[in-house]
Amino acid sequence: MIVGVAAILTRVSGRTSFGLLAFVLLGCGGKAIWDPPLTDGAGGKGDGSSSDGGAQASVVSSVSTGGAGGAEVGGAGAGAGGEGAGGAEPIGSGLEEVVLGKIVSDVVTPFAVTADTLGFTVLVKSGAPYGRMGVRELSPPMSAPVIEDFTIPGVAREFSGYGLTAAGVPQSDALGAMPAVMPGTWNVTIGDPTFAENSGDVSVWSRKTKDGLFHGGKLDVNVFLIGGVTTEAYVTSTLAASFGNYVGISLGDVAFYPLDAKFSVIDEMNYFDLMQASSPAVKTPALNVFVVWAFAGELQDAIGIAAGIPGLGIAHGSNVSGVAWSPFDPNLDPLIFRHEAGHLAGLFHTTEILLGTGGDALADTPSCPDVEQLLGGCPDAMNIMFPYANDANAAFTSMQAQVIRGSTLYRSYFDDSQSPAKIKGGEKGAGDGAADGEEHGVSRDATRSGGAWRSRLGRAASFATAHWCTHGKHRFDHSKRLAQLASEAELLGTALDDDAPELVRVRSARALAHAKRPGRGALERLVRDLAAPRRVRLAALDTLVTLAPRADSSAALLARGFASDADADMARYAHRMMQRHGW
Numbered sequence: 001m002i003v004g005v006a007a008i009l010t011r012v013s014g015r016t017s018f019g020l021l022a023f024v025l026l027g028c029g030g031k032a033i034w035d036p037p038l039t040d041g042a043g044g045k046g047d048g049s050s051s052d053g054g055a056q057a058s059v060v061s062s063v064s065t066g067g068a069g070g071a072e073v074g075g076a077g078a079g080a081g082g083e084g085a086g087g088a089e090p091i092g093s094g095l096e097e098v099v100l101g102k103i104v105s106d107v108v109t110p111f112a113v114t115a116d117t118l119g120f121t122v123l124v125k126s127g128a129p130y131g132r133m134g135v136r137e138l139s140p141p142m143s144a145p146v147i148e149d150f151t152i153p154g155v156a157r158e159f160s161g162y163g164l165t166a167a168g169v170p171q172s173d174a175l176g177a178m179p180a181v182m183p184g185t186w187n188v189t190i191g192d193p194t195f196a197e198n199s200g201d202v203s204v205w206s207r208k209t210k211d212g213l214f215h216g217g218k219l220d221v222n223v224f225l226i227g228g229v230t231t232e233a234y235v236t237s238t239l240a241a242s243f244g245n246y247v248g249i250s251l252g253d254v255a256f257y258p259l260d261a262k263f264s265v266i267d268e269m270n271y272f273d274l275m276q277a278s279s280p281a282v283k284t285p286a287l288n289v290f291v292v293w294a295f296a297g298e299l300q301d302a303i304g305i306a307a308g309i310p311g312l313g314i315a316h317g318s319n320v321s322g323v324a325w326s327p328f329d330p331n332l333d334p335l336i337f338r339h340e341a342g343h344l345a346g347l348f349h350t351t352e353i354l355l356g357t358g359g360d361a362l363a364d365t366p367s368c369p370d371v372e373q374l375l376g377g378c379p380d381a382m383n384i385m386f387p388y389a390n391d392a393n394a395a396f397t398s399m400q401a402q403v404i405r406g407s408t409l410y411r412s413y414f415d416d417s418q419s420p421a422k423i424k425g426g427e428k429g430a431g432d433g434a435a436d437g438e439e440h441g442v443s444r445d446a447t448r449s450g451g452a453w454r455s456r457l458g459r460a461a462s463f464a465t466a467h468w469c470t471h472g473k474h475r476f477d478h479s480k481r482l483a484q485l486a487s488e489a490e491l492l493g494t495a496l497d498d499d500a501p502e503l504v505r506v507r508s509a510r511a512l513a514h515a516k517r518p519g520r521g522a523l524e525r526l527v528r529d530l531a532a533p534r535r536v537r538l539a540a541l542d543t544l545v546t547l548a549p550r551a552d553s554s555a556a557l558l559a560r561g562f563a564s565d566a567d568a569d570m571a572r573y574a575h576r577m578m579q580r581h582g583w
Contacts, residue, residue, distance in 0.1 A: 093284070093412070094412035094414065096206045097203055097314075098204045100203060100204065102199055103190055103199060103201075105133075105136075105191040105200075106191050112184070112185060113183050113185075113186050116208045116210065116212040117406075118207045118213075119169055119207045119407060120169055120205060121346075122167045122168075122204050123205065124165045124166075124201070125202075126164070131162070131197040131200075132162050133160065134150050134158065134190065135159040135165065135188060136149065138167060138187075138189075140182040141176070142176075142182070142184070146171075152171060152361050154361050155348055155358050155359070155361050156357040158193070160192070160193050161320070162319070164319060164320055166312060166320060168407060170346075170399075170402055171309075171403055173361060173363050173399055180212070188204075207407065207408065207412065211415065214248060214412070215416055216413045217249045218249065218250060218253075219249050220286040220410070220411065221239055221251070222255050222257060222281040222283060222287070222288045223254060223256045223257065223289045223291065224257050225291045226260070226293065227261070229292065232256050235256075239289075239337065242335075243341075246338065247396055247400075255282075257280055259277060260277070261568065263277065264293040265292070265572045265576055266295050266324055267298065268297050269297070269576065269579075271299065271305070274292070275290075275320065275321045276317050278316040284313065285314045286409075288323065289323050289337075291325055291326075292325070294326055294569070295326055297580055300510070301468055301478050301479060301510070302468075303467055303468075303503070304324065304326070304336040304337070304467065305323065305340070306322075306323050307319065307321060307344070308343075309344075309346060309348060310344055312408060328503040335384070339384055339385065339469065341409065342385050342400070345407035347403050348385070350365045350367060350368075352371070352387065353372055353476045354476055362397065364397040365380060365399065366378075367379070368381070372481065376388075382395050383395050384396055452499065453501075456490050457504075457508075461504075463485055479513060480514045483513075483514035486508075488512065491512050492512060492522055494508040495523070498532075505536045506539040507539075509540045509543055510542055510543055513542070513546040518547065520544065524554065524558070526540040537570075538573050541555065556578075556581075
């Protein structure tokens with residue numbers, strides 16, 4: 001099952017329905033761009049204004065800036081502004097685009113990388129909306145390729161996608177990418193693994209500073225929010241907890257945009273449409289966050305999903321333009337943002353769940369011999385990019401920090417004279433963020449360790465509360481694994497437990513689909529229980545439908561009832577369920 005985070009969803013063959021989607025593709029613009037310095041707290045480009053008829057944004061200014069010239073909360077755009085009383089430090093995006101133009105497949109194309117470059121991202125746009133293009137090979141001036149045959153050696157990720165593909169340097173510790181990006185003439189070769197496409201438009205976005213060293217930065221966030229899913233205040237506080245210090249990058253401006261209620265339920269049918277809904281956003285570079293009510297279908301085990309490894313921070317409206325997130329738990333939600341933003345910046349899992357499917361290509365991240373069996377006993381379990389993120393995960397390594405700092409997600413300080421005097425947590429040297437959640441503003445709630453549900457589930461409790469993440473084509477059924485860790489009685493008892501966290505109840509109910517005696521009568525009563533959380537009721541319905549997918553089953557009748565429910569979210573979820581089953 002493709003769940004969790006991480007990959008742009010690449011199953012676009014006859015076995016899936018993504019071919020129904022129409023991508024809004026990134027245009028390269030045809031010129032080099034060096035963004036002029038901005039001023040924190042000043043409003044900058046009027047980021048709250050509408051663009052091309054798009055929705056207006058309410059803007060919450062940077063959590064950590066000192067300038068008083070810009071609007072603090074709300075409004076339809078801050079305008080040009082000034083530095084404000086006290087004057088915040090000038091900050092620019094630090095990103096430069098070089099357009100290579102249309103390139104024919106398998107033709108080696110050179111481009112220059114200068115010594116002031118922290119990292120760069122190659123973007124390949126296919127000539128057709130559903131064309132599959134990618135980076136076949138990427139080579140530094142005097143070393144072996146960092147990408148060869150569409151992959152980084154040892155990494156279970158292919159740099160080819162439908163419509164648009166991004167590949168970053170550094171994403172591995174290969175010579176040329178680390179310890180610093182090698183200046184000189186690099187060569188890129190693009191192609192289509194299926195040999196259907198023969199050309200693509202290519203550009204290179206480079207992250208630069210005055211001296212090629214990192215001096216800090218700001219991560220701006222565009223939030224697309226459906227009314228009633230959660231509040232702007234909760235999203236803002238979660239972002240502040242996530243990015244108080246993100247490898248020396250602090251939270252910048254947070255802009256809110258309305259999101260159409262049709263996106264309250266996300267599955268494999270409308271995920272790319274959701275990513276394209278970021279087109280009204282004005283602020284760049286920025287992280288786009290889509291706040292949805294629930295994931296369904298092939299994505300039903302997800303809490304958060306990143307659209308690419310790497311994704312894009314410098315253009316909106318593409319199929320790799322952000323993170324989809326369903327709020328569940330104030331203790332887990334900040335970790336989801338940190339993990340997903342890591343993927344968008346270019347980080348892979350330290351180890352993949354399925355044996356033999358690889359991990360990352362960074363020497364300073366440990367790997368696990370068997371994630372499925374060892375879980376929290378893995379040597380990389382404390383790393384934020386471990387595939388089971390939980391409230392013990394807080395650490396990045398030095399190489400992981402270097403990947404994030406070379407990405408397109410944030411605005412960077414040009415030199416030390418502009419670097420902020422205080423970034424929460426400071427620079428921590430080699431580790432840059434040791435495994436101390438409080439250091440990064442990630443709160444830990446001791447009450448999560450208590451409760452009858454945790455005692456009931458035993459070892460399975462930690463698994464049930466983690467952020468489950470699986471990449472691309474390597475499917476892993478997390479619900480089935482949970483059913484292996486807990487008995488039928490334990491799972492049913494937890495699904496019915498009003499004191500258990502909603503996320504744990506949802507997962508317990510779904511895991512019962514793998515049980516020999518799942519307690520169908522109890523699950524039907526749970527589906528009908530108006531006092532139970534809506535997502536718990538639907539999880540129980542998912543299990544009943546899995547056990548009896550016939551159109552004339554009692555589960556199908558329940559689904560039809562929900563499809564006409566007055567609760568629009570419940571009705572939307574049930575309607576999409578019926579579509580998938582052809583009822």
